Amino acid sequence: MTILATAPPPPGPNPGFESPGVADFQLPPIFGPVTKPVLELVLAAILVYWFFTYTTRRPQLVPSKPQFLGESFYGIVRNSIARDNIGPEFLKYVPFLTTLFAFILVNNLFGIIPFIQFPTFSHPGVPYALAGVVWLMYNIIGIRKHGFLGYLRVSTWPPDVPWWVRIVLTPIEFLSNILLRPVTLSLRLFGNMFAGHLLLLVFILGGQYMLVYSQSILLGILSPAAFGLAIVFTFFEAFVQVVQAYIFTILTASYIGAVLADDH
Amino acid sequence: MEPGQSRGGGAQPPPPSEAWTALSYLLSGFLLFGGIGWGLDALLGTRVLTPVGLLFGGAASLYLIYIRYVKS
Numbered sequence A: 001m002t003i004l005a006t007a008p009p010p011p012g013p014n015p016g017f018e019s020p021g022v023a024d025f026q027l028p029p030i031f032g033p034v035t036k037p038v039l040e041l042v043l044a045a046i047l048v049y050w051f052f053t054y055t056t057r058r059p060q061l062v063p064s065k066p067q068f069l070g071e072s073f074y075g076i077v078r079n080s081i082a083r084d085n086i087g088p089e090f091l092k093y094v095p096f097l098t099t100l101f102a103f104i105l106v107n108n109l110f111g112i113i114p115f116i117q118f119p120t121f122s123h124p125g126v127p128y129a130l131a132g133v134v135w136l137m138y139n140i141i142g143i144r145k146h147g148f149l150g151y152l153r154v155s156t157w158p159p160d161v162p163w164w165v166r167i168v169l170t171p172i173e174f175l176s177n178i179l180l181r182p183v184t185l186s187l188r189l190f191g192n193m194f195a196g197h198l199l200l201l202v203f204i205l206g207g208q209y210m211l212v213y214s215q216s217i218l219l220g221i222l223s224p225a226a227f228g229l230a231i232v233f234t235f236f237e238a239f240v241q242v243v244q245a246y247i248f249t250i251l252t253a254s255y256i257g258a259v260l261a262d263d264h
Numbered sequence B: 001m002e003p004g005q006s007r008g009g010g011a012q013p014p015p016p017s018e019a020w021t022a023l024s025y026l027l028s029g030f031l032l033f034g035g036i037g038w039g040l041d042a043l044l045g046t047r048v049l050t051p052v053g054l055l056f057g058g059a060a061s062l063y064l065i066y067i068r069y070v071k072s
Helices: A002-006 A036-055 A065-086 A090-109 A125-146 A148-156 A163-213 A217-260 B017-044 B049-071
Strands: none
Touching: A036 A065, A036 A090, A065 A090, A065 A217, A090 A125, A090 A217, A125 A148, A125 A163, A125 A217, A148 A163, A148 A217, A163 A217, A163 B017, A163 B049, A217 B017, B017 B049
């Protein structure tokens, strides 16, 4: 630390390290109102569409490699997400869940793919929209299955408790199941993507500052540590991105399962 | 157990998503009764009702989670 303290003040303007923040997520428009996340969303939709049409184009009994890949993906969603959480009527919802999982996964992985490197869901509006779709979907499924009052009963009426306990618990259930579910669903995805991107920005911009702008030999020598941690956290982010896409999908399946259940 | 068996087959472990859905119950209790306590505090000029509401809401949420996931 003495080296740092006795180092002469650097020549020229050196405003110090400005830590990355929300401003780094406000990307300038590329043309018109179109920004990078908009292009990423379109690209993700095209990629997902292409992947599933390509892998299921000429289905054969003994699958080719692409077909095997597509079918495995579908199989994971069908068996470990839909069937475990929805119950006997799960098959109807598998295509939606598969598309949802693939779309979120691609968008999340954009956060670490070189030259794209921006997770679309780190803008809160994007997961809000997706959670809104899920919210509409499970409410409509529930109302169709039980009728409006029956649906409210299934989702806000805890079984086998005295009436005075219901006065306390039913408002909580209503708030949780009808109002808060889309919020927690979207905020979880947004928070993870936002924090992950910020973390990578801190290490990469910090390393860049140490190496290029700090004009301190010690910080320059130490800067590879920052870049090394950036690489470590990139792998960690890959893990988080897959997990978050999985959690979003499994929660969607579990909400659909909950409104389809006859009684909890 | 076969991977991905359907629900309702007796003594099966609950699906892993239940841990995540319980979170929104917990939040709701704190928000609802903490909010009621806060509103009453503002209305009556007291300060004690917000923590009381928060504690009560938290306890109610935990009880609800018990009813929804453990008892049934």
